[in-house]
Amino acid sequence: MLQAGQPFPDFDLLDQDGSRITLGDLKGGRTIVYFYPKDDTPGCTVEACELNESVPTFAGARVFGVSPDSPKSHKKFATKFSLTFSLIADTDHTLAEACGLWVEKSMYGKTYMGVQRSTFLLDENGVVQKVWEKVTPKGHAAEIAAAL
Secondary structure, eight states: OOOTSSSSOOOOOEESSEEEEHHHHHHHHHHEEESSTTTTTTTHHHHHHHHHHHHSSSOOOEEEEEESSHHHHHHHHHHHTTSSSSSEEOOOOOOHHTTTOEEEEEEEEEEEEOOOOOOEOOOTTTBBBEESSSOOSSHHHHHHHHHH
């Protein structure tokens, strides 16, 4: 898994508006990149809405969400909950894999591959400053605000 002090991986993916987002877009200021499993599910909705409400407390840090969902799914999710930040479509999970977050999970006795909910705080050069692993959605935005 990507650790503090390491550069964030290079990528070129689409957001909910079909705009290309690259590592270069994350540079130039402090950035919060949070990975979540699926749009419009209970935990992911709690996390996204809390982050959205907390943006003013993030000391100018920008927020980007990443999941394997499509740009169309992201658009529907962002619109439904009036999200003010970009949701990056990592449909082939290459970015999640590069960050060490594409992992084996299990539910109801079945195993499958999916995203480990985690968050990275990047500096202005795209270097990881802090990592939150296996995040609990409720209250995570307050943890980030406290760290900033």
